[in-house]
Amino acid sequence: MGYFSRFAVPHPSPAIYASMIAIAVTVFLIIAGITYFKKWIYLWDGWITTVDHKKIGIMYLISALLMLFRGGVDALMMRAQLAVPDNKLLDSQHYNEVFSTHGVIMVLFMAMPYIMGLMNFVVPLQIGARDVAFPRLNAVSFWLFFMGAMLFNLSFVIGGSPDAGWSSYFPLAGNEFSPHVGTNYYMISIQIAGIGTLMTGINFLTTILKMRAPGMTLMRMPMFTWASLTTCIIIIFAFPVLTIALLMGTMDRLFATKFFTITDGGMDMLWANLFWVWGHPEVYILILPAFGLFSEIIPTFSRRNIYGYTSMVASMVLISFYSFLVWTHHFFTMGQTAYVNSIFSITTMIIAIPTGIKIFNWLFTMWRGRIRFTVPMLYCLAFIPLFTIGGVTGVMLAMSAADYQYHNTMFLVAHFHNVIIPGVVFAVLGASTYYWPKMFGFVLNEKIGKLAFWFLVIGFCLAFFPMYITGLDGQARRMYTYSEDTGFGPWNMVATIGAVCMAISFVLIVYMIYYSIRNAKKEAVSDPWDARNLEWATHTPVPEYNFAIIPQVNSREAFWDAKYKGHPLFKGDYEKIHMPNNSGVPFLMSLFFFALGFGLVFSMWYLAICGLIGVFICMAHRSFEQDHGRYISVEEIKETEAKYGGTHK
Amino acid sequence: MKTKWALFVVHFLIAFVLIGCDKIAVLDPKGPQAQTQANVIWLSIGIMSVIVVVVCAILVFVLVKYRDSKLPKDYEPPYIEGNRVVETIIVIVPILIVAFFSVxxxxxxxxxxxxxxxxxxxxxxxxxxxxxxxxxxxSYPEENIETVNYLYIPTNRPLEFKLYSFGPITSFWIPQLGGQKYAMSDMVTTLHLAADEAGEMMGRNANFSGVGFAENSFYVEAMSQDDFDDWVTEVKETAEPLTEEKFQQLLKPGHLGQLTFTGTHLPFSPAPEGEHAGHNHGKDGPKADTNGNQEHDVHEHDTSTS
Structure with a gap:
């Protein structure tokens, strides 16, 4: 038994045992279900080996929704624990594990894949391309993210979850103060997912720069494509820093190096710096695509072109640049001089300027428009005031003298949820409702969607506004309990009620999907919203090759012009289309990564070495493989197009 | 109907500003530093509320005026590229606000x-x-006494806290006296505070440091210099001396009540500053503290002239 004792959760509770059983039962049911319905081949051919950006996008979205559920349950547990003073629902260690995994999952395994999924689905369609530049690499990216997420979630039932916060500051995260394997999971699973993200960045940068339809100059690109482009640039510059920081952290934990230790010349502040040199740009990696999505939805439902296109683009480029100059504001209190703090205060506040420009541009886009209150639009409309509040509290936090009072408090927690939820979560929820018909061929139920929206918005306000107050009253973040005489009790109860409303909203969203699958009219409309950009010029469901003929672009809104100004979008005749072949290697390689990661977490070197060799074999296989893709013949294209009622001209 | 939530947000903000008057710790300062910070917070809340109100007002106006159901059937929105004047205004005004806040x-x-x-x-x-x-x-080096988990301080006198940690990074915070600063194991940070009036206050570690973090707080009492001197005299008469052995016991993980000792741990376990700093490599000369004040003694290794 000695060998297996390493897998025991160091601090078990009924909840963990229940989860073990639940996970075992779910896995069994999934396997049994797939076998019973004979879906293994469908799953392997249709999804696991796919290199199609649309399918990969959808897989990202499904994973993100699952992770939203996991992270949301974590959030509910925290709120339940904090609802009343001196609560004994969770003990300190559990609370610490719960907030650590909540943070990591929500940022890295929910928000990131959600954004990546939408990028995957939308960007190639939006630029009139047939796939991304490196389809196989795209599959590798997805599977690496997926395996990273699975490895991270495994920590809950095998070996114990990380407990040093999502920022995992050393020396707290070092072996001395966090001896169980939780932080190993953190280092290694984020590393694996992070490599995937870095590849996505390179892939989409290349795609956007090299594969746009003829006539689509940089300054004619749709806003979401611009947002994705700037995001990719941030990813490419920021993620290598994370890679190295995690590598150093892993070395410290597994091989007793001294990068971040408090003895022998290690430097704990170095981790904080490296983490936030990645961590702050990471926030913009999330928010810029969200801005892009709002910039798609608002013009469509205002029936107007985006106001101030040039300034929108310029502000995104500026934000991506400034995002690298502000990391020190995460630790104004680490003892820098007033001079250093002043510089970083000012750079931080400067970011508010381009962001403010965008807010006003969205408002002016609606001005003189024709506003329809659909579900995606409602998310945008709630985003504007709520994100403004989040943004201005950000400026308040940026003033370092005052930050000494906000730092590490619930005020800060309120602030970043106030930008991430109305910013990122509203964007992805709105965008998934918006793009749903393109993905699945039917519109989601509007009534349930609106109900879910109201629960989410009201729940959000109730959950997070009270935290501004308790934060200023001295409630530090990450405290698993507080005493009655602090007076935090009533406010925390309000916040918990808000969290419950948000949970109801999530349930309603799931119900909306279920209800719509059963009841919605499957009309397969290609353009249900009367939208403006090229992704809507495709058929629904989108054929494998996206566009039978590559569209001709002559303005910023080529599809709109084609519909209303007689612009000929598809010129010429069908030609045979070159497409990449499916491959199981990306999946296999990610499995090897998983084995490598699991081996490293538990210092099981044989497993780790086998995993690593497997990874290299997969790479070698790719290097020597002769795969030149395949062609879709003109006849086949004609047949498919006829089925959809012909190519619109 | 759709404007309801916008009004809700505005109402909430107003309520937020009004509630924040007396009871909230950070906005109820007892010392000059906390007063400065509370002033900055109020000033920024004020200006920021104006921005939020302006954004909400424009939003409500646009939504009321340009909603689909209220427009004539044949209304077709125009194509508007942008407007130089408007765009200049939305750039210049934020720049002015940021410039003001920068100062x-x-x-x-x-x-x-x-x-x-x-x-x-x-x-x-x-x-x-x-x-x-x-x-x-x-540790009160001049008074040569040491306490655990409680802090007595004289009013109307500057206080200089030298912060460091025997473990994970922590953050020393007394909200009513002023903002926090990190305590770390390999260097000393300095926090300047002062208390204007006598009274009891809450102090705590604000930076997550593991299982016992929530209870990692301390009691603060500000009193007149005379009372403070009396207390010091009393401690010197009644408290046990702090031995190295005793101190090593105190360092063990766990929670302790309030303890008092004569003597400090500084002689046998010096703070990580000067030659004891974690990154003192002997040639860099004295480290500037957070103020930039070169107040440490030039130590014996410092022979280079750079």
Whole structure:
């Protein structure tokens, strides 16, 4: 038994045992279900080996929704624990594990894949391309993210979850103060997912720069494509820093190096710096695509072109640049001089300027428009005031003298949820409702969607506004309990009620999907919203090759012009289309990564070495493989197009 | 109907500003540094509320006026590229606000990072505040006494806290006296505070440091210099001396009540500053503290002239 004792959760509770059983039962049911319905081949051919950006996008979205559920349950547990003073629902260690995994999952395994999924689905369609530049690499990216997420979630039932916060500051995260394997999971699973993200960045940068339809100059690109482009640039510059920081952290934990230790010349502040040199740009990696999505939805439902296109683009480029100059504001209190703090205060506040420009541009886009209150639009409309509040509290936090009072408090927690939820979560929820018909061929139920929206918005306000107050009253973040005489009790109860409303909203969203699958009219409309950009010029469901003929672009809104100004979008005749072949290697390689990661977490070197060799074999296989893709013949294209009622001209 | 939530948000903000008046710790300062910070917070809340109100007002106006159901059937929105004047305004106004805040932030940063203006020239009380899992040790080197988990301070006199940690990074925070600063194991950070009036206050570690973090707080009492001197005399008469052995026991992870000792741990377990700093490599000369003040003694290794 000695060998297996390493897998025991160091601090078990009924909840963990229940989860073990639940996970075992779910896995069994999934396997049994797939076998019973004979879906293994469908799953392997249709999804696991796919290199199609649309399918990969959808897989990202499904994973993100699952992770939203996991992270949301974590959030509910925290709120339940904090609802009343001196609560004994969770003990300190559990609370610490719960907030650590909540943070990591929500940022890295929910928000990131959600954004990546939408990028995957939308960007190639939006630029009139047939796939991304490196389809196989795209599959590798997805599977690496997926395996990273699975490895991270495994920590809950095998070996114990990380407990040093999502920022995992050393020396707290070092072996001395966090001896169980939780932080190993953190280092290694984020590393694996992070490599995937870095590849996505390179892939989409290349795609956007090299594969746009003829006539689509940089300054004619749709806003979401611009947002994705700037995001990719941030990813490419920021993620290598994370890679190295995690590598150093892993070395410290597994091989007793001294990068971040408090003895022998290690430097704990170095981790904080490296983490936030990645961590702050990471926030913009999330928010810029969200801005892009709002910039798609608002013009469509205002029936107007985006106001101030040039300034929108310029502000995104500026934000991506400034995002690298502000990391020190995460630790104004680490003892820098007033001079250093002043510089970083000012750079931080400067970011508010381009962001403010965008807010006003969205408002002016609606001005003189024709506003329809659909579900995606409602998310945008709630985003504007709520994100403004989040943004201005950000400026308040940026003033370092005052930050000494906000730092590490619930005020800060309120602030970043106030930008991430109305910013990122509203964007992805709105965008998934918006793009749903393109993905699945039917519109989601509007009534349930609106109900879910109201629960989410009201729940959000109730959950997070009270935290501004308790934060200023001295409630530090990450405290698993507080005493009655602090007076935090009533406010925390309000916040918990808000969290419950948000949970109801999530349930309603799931119900909306279920209800719509059963009841919605499957009309397969290609353009249900009367939208403006090229992704809507495709058929629904989108054929494998996206566009039978590559569209001709002559303005910023080529599809709109084609519909209303007689612009000929598809010129010429069908030609045979070159497409990449499916491959199981990306999946296999990610499995090897998983084995490598699991081996490293538990210092099981044989497993780790086998995993690593497997990874290299997969790479070698790719290097020597002769795969030149395949062609879709003109006849086949004609047949498919006829089925959809012909190519619109 | 759709404007309801916008109004809700505005109402909430107003309520938020009104509630925040007396009871909230940070906005109920008892010392000059906390006062400076509370002023900055109020100023920024004020200006920021105006921005939020303006955005909400434009939003409500647009939504009311240009909603689909209210427009004539044949209304077709125009194509508008942008407007130089409007775009200049939405650039210039934020720049002005940020410029104003930049000036405010530079002035206040220098204020909170120095001895409070009102008490300049007075001899500060130096307290070495160090954290260990999950306690605070307060050493008064001049008085030669040490306490655990409680802090007595004289009013109307500058206080200089020298912060460091015997474990994970912690953050020393007394909201009513002023903002927090990190305590770390390999260097000493300095926090300048002062208390204007006598009274009891809450102090705590604000930076997550493991299992015992929530209870890692301490009791603070500000009293007149005379009372403070009386207390010091009393401690010297009644308290046990702090031995190295005893101190090693105190450092063990766990929680302790309030303890008092004569003597400090500094002679046998010196703070990580000067030659004891974690990154003192012997040639870099004295480290500037957070103020930029070169107040440490030039130590014996310092022979280079750079």
């Amino acid at each position: 405010v932030t530079i002035i206040t940063n220098n204020k909170v990072e120095a001895t409070p203006q009102a008490y300049k020239g007075q001899d500060p009380l130096i307290v070495y505040a160090s954290s260990s899992n999950w306690k605070w040790h307060f």
